[in-house]
Amino acid sequence: MNEKNVLLIESAFKEYYFNRFDLIHVPQKATQREFGYQKFNSGMTRHLVVKNDKELHLMLMKEVPSDVYCSNAYYTFPNLPMAEKDWKGADLIFDIDAKDLALPCRKDHTIFKCGSCNNSVTELQSQCPKCGSGKFETASISCKNCITESKKEVTKLVDILTTDLNVKKEQIETYFSGNEGFHVRVTNADYEPLVSQERADLVDYIMFNGAIPESFGIKRQDNSKSLLPTFEEKGWRGRVARKLFSSKSKVPKVTREIIAGGYSAFQVQLEEIKKTMGVRVDPKVTMDIHRIFRLEGSINSKSGLVKLQCADLDSFDPFLEACLLGNDEVQIMADCPLQIRLQNKKFGPYKNEIVSLPKYAAVYMLCKGLGNAI
Amino acid sequence: MLKIGVKDLAKYPFLTEAGEYLKNTGLNLEQLGHPDWQPIVEKAYGRIVVASSGQIYGSDLETLDNDSELLSFIVAIILLKSAGIATLIRRFSLAESRRAERYLQQDLWVSRDKKNLELPLKIIRDLFAVNVSIDNEDFVIKVPDYLRRAIHFHEKEWKLVNRRVTNGLVYLSAHETVRLIRAELGEYINGRIQSVNVDSIPPSFRQRVEDLVSLAKKFSDTTYVSSEYPPCVKHGIEVLEKGENLPHSGRFLLATYLLSKGQTVDQIAPLFKNAPDYNERTTKYQLDHISGSSGGGTKYQCPSCDKLRSESLCFAIPDCDGIINPVQFGKKRKSP
Ligand code: SF4
Ligand SMILES: [Zn+2]
Ligand SMILES: [Zn+2]
Numbered sequence: 001m002n003e004k005n006v007l008l009i010e011s012a013f014k015e016y017y018f019n020r021f022d023l024i025h026v027p028q029k030a031t032q033r034e035f036g037y038q039k040f041n042s043g044m045t046r047h048l049v050v051k052n053d054k055e056l057h058l059m060l061m062k063e064v065p066s067d068v069y070c071s072n073a074y075y076t077f078p079n080l081p082m083a084e085k086d087w088k089g090a091d092l093i094f095d096i097d098a099k100d101l102a103l104p105c106r107k108d109h110t111i112f113k114c115g116s117c118n119n120s121v122t123e124l125q126s127q128c129p130k131c132g133s134g135k136f137e138t139a140s141i142s143c144k145n146c147i148t149e150s151k152k153e154v155t156k157l158v159d160i161l162t163t164d165l166n167v168k169k170e171q172i173e174t175y176f177s178g179n180e181g182f183h184v185r186v187t188n189a190d191y192e193p194l195v196s197q198e199r200a201d202l203v204d205y206i207m208f209n210g211a212i213p214e215s216f217g218i219k220r221q222d223n224s225k226s227l228l229p230t231f232e233e234k235g236w237r238g239r240v241a242r243k244l245f246s247s248k249s250k251v252p253k254v255t256r257e258i259i260a261g262g263y264s265a266f267q268v269q270l271e272e273i274k275k276t277m278g279v280r281v282d283p284k285v286t287m288d289i290h291r292i293f294r295l296e297g298s299i300n301s302k303s304g305l306v307k308l309q310c311a312d313l314d315s316f317d318p319f320l321e322a323c324l325l326g327n328d329e330v331q332i333m334a335d336c337p338l339q340i341r342l343q344n345k346k347f348g349p350y351k352n353e354i355v356s357l358p359k360y361a362a363v364y365m366l367c368k369g370l371g372n373a374i
Numbered sequence: 375m376l377k378i379g380v381k382d383l384a385k386y387p388f389l390t391e392a393g394e395y396l397k398n399t400g401l402n403l404e405q406l407g408h409p410d411w412q413p414i415v416e417k418a419y420g421r422i423v424v425a426s427s428g429q430i431y432g433s434d435l436e437t438l439d440n441d442s443e444l445l446s447f448i449v450a451i452i453l454l455k456s457a458g459i460a461t462l463i464r465r466f467s468l469a470e471s472r473r474a475e476r477y478l479q480q481d482l483w484v485s486r487d488k489k490n491l492e493l494p495l496k497i498i499r500d501l502f503a504v505n506v507s508i509d510n511e512d513f514v515i516k517v518p519d520y521l522r523r524a525i526h527f528h529e530k531e532w533k534l535v536n537r538r539v540t541n542g543l544v545y546l547s548a549h550e551t552v553r554l555i556r557a558e559l560g561e562y563i564n565g566r567i568q569s570v571n572v573d574s575i576p577p578s579f580r581q582r583v584e585d586l587v588s589l590a591k592k593f594s595d596t597t598y599v600s601s602e603y604p605p606c607v608k609h610g611i612e613v614l615e616k617g618e619n620l621p622h623s624g625r626f627l628l629a630t631y632l633l634s635k636g637q638t639v640d641q642i643a644p645l646f647k648n649a650p651d652y653n654e655r656t657t658k659y660q661l662d663h664i665s666g667s668s669g670g671g672t673k674y675q676c677p678s679c680d681k682l683r684s685e686s687l688c689f690a691i692p693d694c695d696g697i698i699n700p701v702q703f704g705k706k707r708k709s710p
Contacts, residue, residue: 165517166542190518190542196690198521200683205534210684215536234540283683287690 004373005366006040008332010064012325012363013299016306017060020324023306024297026056028187032074032088036292037065040301046292049079066301069292072185074192082290089192092199093293094206095285096153097181098146105145109338112136113369120337120370139368140180141340142319150181151313157184157279160206164235167191176318178300178307183293196287203286208236208278211270216240218266223259243273299325304363320344325360332362336370382493384440385477387447388470388563389497396448399441406449407576414442418449419582425469426462426589432473453579455572457586463567464560464616471559475552482513482548498551502558512538512545515554520544523554525686528621533686604703605689606682607631614649623677623685627700629664630676634701639665676701 001009017024027033036046037059050056050070060068071078072093076086099106113120114128115135127134140146154174161167167188175183194202204210213219216237217227229237231248244258245251258266285291294300294307306324310316323342334350340361341347347361354374357365365371383392406414424431447470454463481494491508498506504519517539524532538545546554575583603611610628613620620628625646632642639661646657666673678699682688697703 164539164541190516194518194521197525197686198518200688201521201525201534201686202517204684205539208535210530210533211535212530214531235538236535237538284690284695288692290692
């Protein structure tokens with residue numbers, strides 16, 4: 001990123017970090033966690049120990065990082081190299097990202113930016129209409145639908161965690177990720193010791209990955225209705241039954257259809273159920289027990305929005321509530337072919353023009369590569 | 375306190391109570407060297423031979439003498455320790471754990487009406503720290519306790535998604551409960567054997583010890599593992615090296631991966647030598663098939679990370695970030 005942009009963004013970030021200490025805290029058991037941060041145009045600094053809020057605030061003011069991370073794992077020696085840290089356990093974490101949900105709205109708010117001449121277009125093309133280059137970078141801008149759909153995934157996740165896996169509501173924290181999705185953190189002593197492989201299978205459960213017809217009462221032959229799941233059953237069997245039969249009065253008819261359809265037809269139905277009812281999380285995030293994960297209260301440099309806990313998920317509006325940078329006006333050169341909405345205000349579209357914008361909107365465009373400081 | 379009789383010890387000769395029982399009989403190693411006891415030595419040797427071929431030593435507890443069941447287990451350990459060959463000890467532990475598994479399952483099943491599940495549940499709880507409780511017809515354990523064990527099985531039915539799960543508990547049959555702790559039972563028995571010290575053995579044992587040494591030559595442990603391999607491939611090789619069973623999907627991964635790295639069928643085949651069901655001809659045949667040098671000539675591709683993950687064969691580490699197939703491991707640079 002060019003120097004001028006960095007200066008503008010850093011000053012906005014610094015102002016936020018200075019003014020909003022109230023939002024920025026170390027997580028519980030902080031002394032056992034590894035912290036890390038990144039600065040613009042430089043690599044990751046890891047293996048740090050940050051003991052308390054005060055040390056965190058100091059670090060933020062001193063370094064003004066582009067991104068701040070903290071491990072979900074607990075270690076005896078969080079500041080030593082990975083092999084010597086002595087892993088003790090980790091919170092369960094889940095990453096739900098709108099870009100992984102294959103939503104139809106994605107194409108309406110994805111901008112393709114030519115890698116060589118910086119020209120922006122809103123349709124995917126094989127070549128840049130201006131210079132002919134074939135290399136594009138993509139930027140996705142704020143979209144209400146993406147957030148609504150991501151929230152649905154969070155709700156599904158919380159349902160499975162609480163009913164199937166015996167996680168208490170108080171043990172679940174939901175955060176807006178700071179860009180286009182949500183992070184969920186579970187602190188439950190039973191699940192803390194699980195290693196990567198075990199988390200992988202747990203995540204398959206949550207995603208409804210790898211379900212076989214036999215588990216739901218359909219064998220390769222000689223099927224009878226006695227093994228099919230019923231409405232009242234708990235866990236996935238009950239969920240599958242409620243989906244397949246949709247209402248109790250339809251049970252006899254649907255049962256006949258399922259048995260007549262046989263094994264492979266049922267397999268297809270399970271695949272369908274996975275798509276609609278499985279929770280679409282990023283499995284690699286949950287599996288990784290050594291990851292450093294974006295710290296709550298810190299700014300996401302992909303957008304300039306803040307990773308923020310959602311007290312009430314349904315009503316949470318990230319483009320209002322997590323948009324916390326200053327609002328004094330700055331001038332930038334904006335090249336943003338789509339309109340964006342932040343703080344309930346609309347900006348753009350702009351075609352390579354100098355505009356005066358509130359800082360939060362200017363930084364948003366710079367972070368997305370849709371503008372330059374002047 | 376729970377009373378454990380000699381019949382229980384014949385089933386579970388690895389319990390610490392077995393040692394105490396022996397002590398009380400006053401029998402020692404020197405006495406076991408007497409020709410009168412030779413049948414026990416033969417029985418012990420047979421027990422090891424059966425185990426090393428991947429079979430389970432069966433005993434009919436109704437007709438057989440419980441003492442000799444127990445003693446032959448102890449003598450087998452002495453023979454194994456004197457021979458000092460890890461592969462044999464491992465195979466023996468595995469086979470003995472399967473044997474015990476049968477009895478555990480029976481005990482869980484039979485005791486159910488008698489409401490006397492104390493012994494099997496105590497064994498499971500004391501040895502492996504798993505709390506098993508009963509809910510109607512089923513045995514239930516906590517999800518994390520389940521996952522810790524079930525991930526070592528690669529059959530789809532063991533995936534959590536194919537289990538009945540409610541309120542943080544997994545529902546299992548007697549058979550499944552016992553199957554779940556098989557590996558630990560093996561390890562436990564292995565650990566018990568390791569902890570035994572044998573200084574000198576009676577002369578009547580010697581021939582059989584030598585026989586064991588020559589038996590072990592059949593299993594050699596030499597495989598080349600490169601540190602450049604992705605974790606899933608390394609895991610597969612390790613499993614085979616231990617002489618444990620790797621499911622078909624795991625073997626398929628190894629074969630396709632190594633073939634894609636330019637290894638030949640002849641280089642790969644020896645890898646499978648330690649598998650309990652190894653057969654040189656079928657192995658070659660299957661490898662030829664996968665490599666496309668026989669049959670239809672289709673060369674099979676290495677399965678994707680997604681596929682492997684769903685088969686519980688993925689052991690991703692940060693270096694796996696950003697790749698979708700194990701063959702890409704080490705090639706792509708990690709994205710920040
Ligand atoms: S991510 Fe892919 S390469 Fe890495 S362990 Fe898993 S399956 Fe193997
Ligand atoms: Zn261009
Ligand atoms: Zn959208």
